[in-house]
Amino acid sequence: MLLSRFWYLILSFALGTAVGVLFIAQSYYNRNTERWMNEALAADASAVGWYLKDDARNRAAALLPVSLAPKIREALAKANESDEVGKDTRAKAKEGLVKAIEGIPAEQKFYAVWAVDQDGRVIAATGFEHKDDWNIGGHAVVADALAGWIRDDTWIFKKEELYRVVARPVERDGGGEPIGAIVGIYALDRGYAQAVSERTGAAVAFYALGTQVWSYGPEGFTSSNFEVLRTDLKEAEVTEEYAQKGRSKVRKPRADLGFIYTRIPGEAWDLQSGYVVGRQVRFIETPQAFFDAADQTDKDTSPTYVLVGIALGLGLLGILFSVFEHTLPLRTFKNEAARFAVAKTDTLAPSRFRGLYKKIAADINDGVDKVLSKGGITRRAADLEQVIGPLPAQPQMSAFAVPGEASPPSAPSAPGAPPAPAASGSGSFQRPPVPEKRVPAPPPKPSRGGMPAVPGPPPRAPEPDDEAAAVSAPAAPASRPMDELAEWKLVYEEFLKVKKQCGEPTESLTFEKFKGTLERNKAALVARHNCSAVKFTVYVKDGKAALRASPVK
Amino acid sequence: MRTALASVAVLFLVPTAVLAATAKGRVVNTQDLLNPVWNEAKDPNARRYTFREPASSVPPDARILRGHLSKELCLVALQDGAQPLKTPLRIKISGGRTSFVTLVVPPGQEIRFENHDPTPHAIYEVSGAGGFTKGNMQPDGARSWTPPGPGKYEIRDELSPSLRAWVVVEPKAMKSVYPNRKGEFAMELEPGSYELRGYYNGEPVGEPLPVEIKPAPAEQQLPNPLKVGADKKKEDEAKKDEPAKAGG
Numbered sequence: 001m002l003l004s005r006f007w008y009l010i011l012s013f014a015l016g017t018a019v020g021v022l023f024i025a026q027s028y029y030n031r032n033t034e035r036w037m038n039e040a041l042a043a044d045a046s047a048v049g050w051y052l053k054d055d056a057r058n059r060a061a062a063l064l065p066v067s068l069a070p071k072i073r074e075a076l077a078k079a080n081e082s083d084e085v086g087k088d089t090r091a092k093a094k095e096g097l098v099k100a101i102e103g104i105p106a107e108q109k110f111y112a113v114w115a116v117d118q119d120g121r122v123i124a125a126t127g128f129e130h131k132d133d134w135n136i137g138g139h140a141v142v143a144d145a146l147a148g149w150i151r152d153d154t155w156i157f158k159k160e161e162l163y164r165v166v167a168r169p170v171e172r173d174g175g176g177e178p179i180g181a182i183v184g185i186y187a188l189d190r191g192y193a194q195a196v197s198e199r200t201g202a203a204v205a206f207y208a209l210g211t212q213v214w215s216y217g218p219e220g221f222t223s224s225n226f227e228v229l230r231t232d233l234k235e236a237e238v239t240e241e242y243a244q245k246g247r248s249k250v251r252k253p254r255a256d257l258g259f260i261y262t263r264i265p266g267e268a269w270d271l272q273s274g275y276v277v278g279r280q281v282r283f284i285e286t287p288q289a290f291f292d293a294a295d296q297t298d299k300d301t302s303p304t305y306v307l308v309g310i311a312l313g314l315g316l317l318g319i320l321f322s323v324f325e326h327t328l329p330l331r332t333f334k335n336e337a338a339r340f341a342v343a344k345t346d347t348l349a350p351s352r353f354r355g356l357y358k359k360i361a362a363d364i365n366d367g368v369d370k371v372l373s374k375g376g377i378t379r380r381a382a383d384l385e386q387v388i389g390p391l392p393a394q395p396q397m398s399a400f401a402v403p404g405e406a407s408p409p410s411a412p413s414a415p416g417a418p419p420a421p422a423a424s425g426s427g428s429f430q431r432p433p434v435p436e437k438r439v440p441a442p443p444p445k446p447s448r449g450g451m452p453a454v455p456g457p458p459p460r461a462p463e464p465d466d467e468a469a470a471v472s473a474p475a476a477p478a479s480r481p482m483d484e485l486a487e488w489k490l491v492y493e494e495f496l497k498v499k500k501q502c503g504e505p506t507e508s509l510t511f512e513k514f515k516g517t518l519e520r521n522k523a524a525l526v527a528r529h530n531c532s533a534v535k536f537t538v539y540v541k542d543g544k545a546a547l548r549a550s551p552v553k
Numbered sequence: 554m555r556t557a558l559a560s561v562a563v564l565f566l567v568p569t570a571v572l573a574a575t576a577k578g579r580v581v582n583t584q585d586l587l588n589p590v591w592n593e594a595k596d597p598n599a600r601r602y603t604f605r606e607p608a609s610s611v612p613p614d615a616r617i618l619r620g621h622l623s624k625e626l627c628l629v630a631l632q633d634g635a636q637p638l639k640t641p642l643r644i645k646i647s648g649g650r651t652s653f654v655t656l657v658v659p660p661g662q663e664i665r666f667e668n669h670d671p672t673p674h675a676i677y678e679v680s681g682a683g684g685f686t687k688g689n690m691q692p693d694g695a696r697s698w699t700p701p702g703p704g705k706y707e708i709r710d711e712l713s714p715s716l717r718a719w720v721v722v723e724p725k726a727m728k729s730v731y732p733n734r735k736g737e738f739a740m741e742l743e744p745g746s747y748e749l750r751g752y753y754n755g756e757p758v759g760e761p762l763p764v765e766i767k768p769a770p771a772e773q774q775l776p777n778p779l780k781v782g783a784d785k786k787k788e789d790e791a792k793k794d795e796p797a798k799a800g801g
Contacts, residue, residue, distance in 0.1 A: 053603035118734070119623065120648055131669060137621060138650025139715055140594035140601060147618040148611030151602045156712065157672055171610045178611055246600060265600045267649075270714045 003321040011318065022287035030283045037258045037279045038250045044202035044277035045247060045260040051196055052164070052264070052275075055108075056152035059184060060166040062108045067170045067182045071096025072115050075124065076170055076180035079117040085132075093124030101126060107195075110184040111163065115170070116142055117180045128185075136183065139267070141167045145181035154266025154273070155185070162188040162208045162264070162273055188275075190214040203278045205229060206264075210237075210272040221280050228253040229276060236261045237272065246274075256280055325355075333357045340364075484533070488518055491547070494538045498545040518547075525551055573741045574766050578749070578775035580628065580736045582782035586620035586753050588654065590715050620753070622732050625654040626781060627752040630742055631725040631761075637662035641697055645669045646676070646690070649715040651708065657721040657729050657752050660703055664720065667695045675711040683720075687711055705755045719755025744768045751781035758782060 066072065075093030079085045093115050101113050112127035120137015122130060136142050141153035145167035153165040163185045169178035186192070188206040193216035196204050205215030205226040210233055215223040232253040242248040246263040253259060258281070263274040282293055333353055339345045347368070348361035492514045496506045522534040531551035539548055594601040595618065607616050620626065637659050645652045647669035656664065668674050668690040676696070678685035683706040685698045700706055703722045710716035727747065732738040740749075742764075749762040759781035766773060 049603075056603055120621070122648075128671075130671065134647060134669065135652070136648030137624075138590075138648045140591050140649075142648070143588075143591045143618060143621070144594070144605065148608050148616035149605055149618075150608050151605035153602055160673075169608045169611055171608065175610075175612050175615070177615045178608075263600065265603050267601065267714050269600045271712070 002325070004318070004325045007318050007321045011314070014314075019287070022290070026284045026287050026290070033281050033283060037281045041250050041258050041260045041277055041279050044200060044204070044279070045262050047200040048196055048202055048204055048275055048277055049262060051200055053152075056164060056166050059108045059110070059164075059186065060150050060152065060168055062104045063113070063166065063168050063182045063184055065103055066097065066100040066113065067168055069096040069100040072100065072124070072182070073170055073173070073179065076115060076117050077172070079121065079123050080119075080179055085117075085121065085123055090123055090132075094126070097124045097126055109186070111186050112184070114183045115180060116146070116183055118146060118178075120146070123180070139165075141165050141266075142181055142183055145169050145183065146178055148178055152266070154188075154264045154268040156208050156268055156271055156273060157185065160208055160211075161213055162206050162268060164188060165266070188214065190216060203280075204275055205278070206273075206275050207233065208268065208271065208273040210234070217278070221278065225254075225257055225278055225280060226276065228257070229259070232259060233261060233272070233276075256282060329354050329357050333360070336361075485515075488515055488536070491518075491536045491538060495545055495547065498538050498540060502540060502543055502545055504545060521547075521549055525549055572768070572771075573743050574768065574770070575772045576740045576742050576764060576766055576775055577772060578738055578740075578762075578764075579778050580622070580626065580732050580738065580751060580759075580781050581778040582759060582780045582784055583622055583626065583736060584619065584785055585782045586622070586626060586758070587618065588620050588625055588650075588717075589754060590650075590717050591618055591620075594715075621654075622736060623734055624650065624652055624731065625753060626732060627653060627655040627657050627721075628730050628732060628738055628740070628779065629657045629723065629726050629750050629752055630728045630740060630747040630764075631723070631750055632727040632745065632747050633725055635659040635723075635725055635727045641665035643667060644718075646674050646710075646716065649713060651716060651718040653731060654717070655719045655721065655752050655755055657723050657726045658700070659726045660722050660724055661699065662722075663697055663699045665695055665697045666690070668692055670713075673712055674716070676708050676716070677711065679707040679709055682706070707755065719752075721752055721755055742766045749775075749779050751779060753781065 071092050075089050075096065078089050079093075082089075097113060097115050101110070104110070110127065112125060114122045114128075114136065115124040116136060117123050120135045120142055122134045122136060137146065139153065139155070141151055144151050146169065148169050150168040151166075153167075155163050155165055157163040164187075165183060165185045167181050167183040170180040170182060172179045193204050193206060193214045196202070197216045197218055201218060203215075203217035203221040203223075203225070205223070206213045207229060210230065212226050212229045215226045217223050217225070232251060236242050236248040236251055236259075239248055242261055242263065246265075246269070248259075248261040251259045251261070258279045259276050261274060261276045263269050268274070284290060284293060336345070336348055336352060340348055347365050350358040350361040350365070353361050489511065492511050495514065496509065499506050499509070518534075518536055521536075525531065525534045529551040531553055533552040535550040535552050537548045537550065539546055593599050595605070597605075607613070641663040642656070642658060642665065644656065644664055644666050646666055651666070658664070666676060671692050673692065673694075674690045675687050676685075676690065677687040678698075682704070683698070683700055685706070685708070688696055690696055700720055700722045703724055706720040706722070708716075708718040708720060725748075728740055728742060730738050730740045744766045747764050747766065749764055751758045759779065762775070762777060762779045764775055
């Protein structure tokens with residue numbers, strides 16, 4: 001049962017390990033997912049910031065041809081000389097402006113472009129209607145452009161939406177102070193959010209005055225996720241990172257949603273305005289959720305046949321272990337017990353069983369012995385080999401072996417090897433017991449079931465089995481005390497005599513070897529039968545000399 | 554053609570029985586005057602831009618950000634007995650600032666702020682002492698306010714951070730004008746003694762200039778310029794002396 005039990009243990013450990021690995025995998029997955037989300041959000045926020053800056057630079061460069069348009073420069077120069085700007089001047093500037101902006105690439109088109117004189121007055125405009133006296137010189141971006149600088153800005157303009165602004169000076173012929181500036185604005189609307197998202201891969205939303213304005217998300221991210229922005233932004237605004245550095249840490253308005261808020265540089269910096277990037281992830285709540293989270297592609301990558309094979313193989317192995325260690329021994333015991341029940345055998349040979357069945361058989365045998373003894377019946381002398389298992393041929397039986405004999409010596413038993421089953425029918429009870437008989441020459445062959453010994457076949461080369469000793473039923477205590485060594489001497493001499501009668505070699509069988517064998521067998525029998533002594537008698541078995549051991553109570 | 558006298562004059566109601574003369578003059582030492590909004594916007598730490606770089610075609614000596622005098626430098630003639638106008642003083646809000654940025658008015662002068670921008674504004678007095686609280690002004694909308702008494706009041710806009718204006722209530726503010734880009738100004742004054750003073754960002758700047766307006770002629774050129782800052786030459790010399798003094 002050792003294998004089966006170990007197998008159950010192994011399977012239990014394997015199952016526990018698998019479940020444990022799933023929990024670890026769940027934690028590992030969630031932790032790495034969150035880390036990935038944080039890193040992706042940080043990268044998204046930076047990417048959007050870089051995009052805004054790079055795009056502003058490109059658009060400022062796109063305004064260079066506009067600022068160099070002759071008509072615009074002439075009109076601005078003229079406007080700077082007068083308090084009131086004439087219509088012809090404005091028309092000329094407008095004509096030059098409209099023509100100049102046609103050369104701006106489509107992806108850099110502006111919502112509106114203004115030509116501004118040194119006082120900040122808007123002399124010409126496209127895309128946005130305004131009053132004639134409109135002056136935008138108060139904005140820092142315009143003031144900077146009028147002072148010879150190129151820069152950008154962000155305004156909240158028209159319907160409280162975010163607009164990016166770029167401005168560059170209009171240079172005077174021959175150098176000197178700029179004669180005006182060209183200012184372009186473009187909306188951070190849904191189209192722009194889409195362009196940002198497509199180029200950066202980020203889900204992005206722009207917000208102004210604390211409210212989401214426009215958003216766009218790539219596939220897998222719905223813009224409605226940004227609806228939590230209004231409430232979450234209020235909490236983000238009070239954090240030190242957002243207030244001081246302009247960028248919040250990763251915020252999680254929902255368990256599966258991450259945001260990073262970034263204030264947008266410009267006048268809108270102080271107006272609860274900026275952009276937010278978002279990422280939505282799926283965390284694994286339980287190990288079972290792995291199966292729900294996995295799509296068909298994931299499942300297809302699983303080595304299903306291998307896993308099924310492993311499961312079947314392990315199960316089959318367990319069944320084999322169970323059959324080998326449980327079913328077969330039980331069946332053997334059952335068969336032997338059945339034979340025992342119908343008296344086909346006189347005893348349950350423990351050597352035929354394994355494990356606990358061996359002990360059960362021995363206990364049954366002992367029980368039967370005791371029951372028989374109570375009824376005045378004694379067991380027939382049992383075959384020593386049957387009781388204690390096959391006697392090793394070497395070195396224990398070397399006392400009975402004849403070196404140089406024709407037959408090959410049997411191989412010594414390996415240490416720890418299970419005992420070979422006893423010869424069929426070699427162990428039995430004999431009712432009533434037959435008194436021991438010294439075997440005359442030619443030695444009779446002992447019969448099974450207590451039949452009188454018959455003359456054996458002609459002497460032949462000894463075999464290890466032939467030298468097996470036997471043990472008889474407990475013998476009556478000796479009537480007279482006898483020196484055991486002297487008795488063994490007599491047995492030795494008789495054994496030699498019978499061997500010679502059977503034609504077996506005896507040259508190498510010394511008394512010392514013989515005595516050693518008897519001592520070992522005696523010790524085994526005394527331990528097993530709890531007897532005080534063992535009586536050895538010589539008989540002929542299968543034409544060979546053999547010893548029979550009888551426990552003496 | 555823009556003339557030297559294109560400055561905007563703000564007239565206050567003064568009891569008069571004689572014809573006024575036009576005093577013409579110019580302001581000097583304006584090189585250090587700069588709107589704080591623009592000055593702060595230059596600082597990268599102010600986060601007002603993602604990039605700001607010089608236009609290579611503009612010479613470095615011309616690439617200097619200076620104050621817009623015609624909107625920001627208020628020149629005031631000070632004399633006892635100034636009275637406010639009976640009509641509100643109109644101030645336009647347009648393009649990220651008020652026109653004018655600094656006002657110097659006598660007590661009791663009503664000011665009317667008009668929104669000329671296409672976007673709303675929500676101006677308010679910063680200290681709260683002026684009683685001018687936040688109020689939304691839609692495009693073409695207006696709000697009126699009379700400062701409660703002498704002092705300086707700063708006006709800001711909740712929706713437009715670049716807008717910053719100052720109202721100075723000065724009991725002697727007889728008349729205020731704004732110079733043109735060249736620093737020239739013209740001021741209608743009754744004959745008498747005045748003290749001219751420049752105000753920038755709500756504070757008096759430079760040195761007061763005493764002037765005497767005579768009944769005739771109609772146009773009187775002021776003999777001395779109005780200094781609204783330190784002399785540039787003296788400033789340069791002082792800068793040169795500083796290392797020597799430090800070394801000595």
